[in-house]
Amino acid sequence: MIKFFRKIRQDLLKENKTKKYFKYAVGEIILVVIGILIALQINNWNENRKSNAILKNYYSQIVEDLKQDYNLINSRISSLETNIKIYEDFKEDFQNQTSLKAAVIRTTKLDAPFGYLEFNSNTIKTLSTTGDIKRIPEYIRNKLITLIYIQDNVSNTAQINNEMFLKEMMNASRLGYNQTNRFIEKENFDDSYPLLNALKIEDNYREIALIVKAAFKFKNVNEVVQLNTLKGGKAYIHNLYNIINKELDGLYKSIESITYDNNSLMFLYTEGKSVDKIIAFIKQQDRESTVYNISENEINLLGYHIMNSIKQPKEALKVFRFNTEFYPDAFNTHDSYGECLLRMGDKENAIKAYKKSLELNTDNQNAIEVLSELKLEQQ
Template identity: 30%
Template sequence: MIKFFRRVRYDLMGKNKTGKYLKYAVGEIVLVVIGILIALSLNNWKEDLADQGEETRILGGLKQEFETNLAEVSRNIKLNTSTRESTIALIQLIHTDEPFANQRYLDSLLNEVYMFGSFDAQTGLVNEVISSGKLSIIKDTELRSRLTGVSGLLDNLEEDYIIRNDYYYNHIIPYLSKYVSIINQDKFMNFSGWSESYESNKLDDSPFKQKYMDIDLLQFENLFAIHKVNNDFVNLDEYDLKEFFTQTLKIINTNLDLKE
């Protein structure tokens, strides 16, 4: 009987010790889990702060990039609008009874229809953000969408630049070279749209006689009618880009204001 009670007491003591060890172990595990969760929270907090700082840096860079592009496309719109208006004036001149009566005016128009412009957009930071995988750092979904869509707009514009330029140099210049002296247009050449300081040396008028009477007026008209259409597409693309840059800048500035 005594042995039996000793056995029971021994078993109870062992179970009590096991329970204590189990509670201790569970407590240790809970502390470890809490520590891990705290560490993860701190790490996530640090990463969030870093991302916020990087987003601010990216937004500031995008602001400068888009402001430059907006100024450049606005300058180009002015140049290409002048080209379009001069092309219309030239076509209207062709429709008159004596289109070649005022040689000086004709030369001025032929120069102005040539003074079209193009621009290379700055996309360095946009490309960096996309290629580096940092696009997700930008929280504004509309801004992310715009950054990925700008290349398509620029590709369309570049294609229309090429069509216009190729047409002018492959068709209009060879045609004009047969009948008029292109150097007579040089005195009207104005580079102020590209540079405030550059001044070109003006050429003297050609001593050779113009062949106005050999010009086929219908062909002459058609050449510049197509040139107008080509420039219309360029103008259309540039106006779309100007609106795109303007609206994107508003979104960028709004996001920067929220960070202040």
């Protein structure tokens, strides 16, 4: 091909057709330039295609992280709402106690663990470390960086508050307060404090009551703050998820619809199925072959969600009662049923449920403690 064009140029020069030669030369140059531009365009197109593929892969990884974080936050919000409600009930109950010992024992109602939060931020942090985060458009990049800041702030604050809470609980423990089951026990008394050795354990009830009450008040205040922060974080993740999903041309379903597995009872409930319909649905299932998760734990999870998050204890009671019928030999179903009854103020039937749970599992510490409290109240 090169020889062919060279021959044309030589023939034009021999024939002294200089004008035509220059026209031809210019045309040839233009063709070469066009060829180079086309090659560059193809190369750029390939590079953009590769870059977009990498970007979409990162987006997909981020979406998976966001889905897990959304579920984590939903779960924590539910737990926090439960803890806050229990603490509000405890405050009123605590003030009505006629003895310090009874007041301390009332703290068994409270949930001690503060709980850490570990978000799934590996993809975003990896992008930042490798510098690939620059591949992401600035407005999305800034949102991702803000999300990391929010998550780190929540996690670090929770950890600091947990350490402070445990420190106060340890002070109570040195006076004989058992952090495991929160009963005063002689063997818990710390012998390393000579001054306290001269005291009877009963002499510490007042100080223990004040320390424990203050510790849980501190915990409650911080849980309220964390709850509001997580609700804001949940909305932020929801918005970010939608933005990234739009970049993926709507590849994923809405984040609400993927919060629970499609074969879970929670999914059926979030899809609008009533409690009665879900119970009827469970009854129709073959336990050995159903694709749906109808385990006692799954049914319990639905009950607690309705009781604590949806704030419908009467509907939750239907779920817990059904669970005791569906799994009559499972001690935990009766324990949860008793908890819901107690929450609704039906102490008589709650006692029956807890006794049944204890009958099925004599080591059920929760049932032992609750029944002891209720017995103490009746004295």
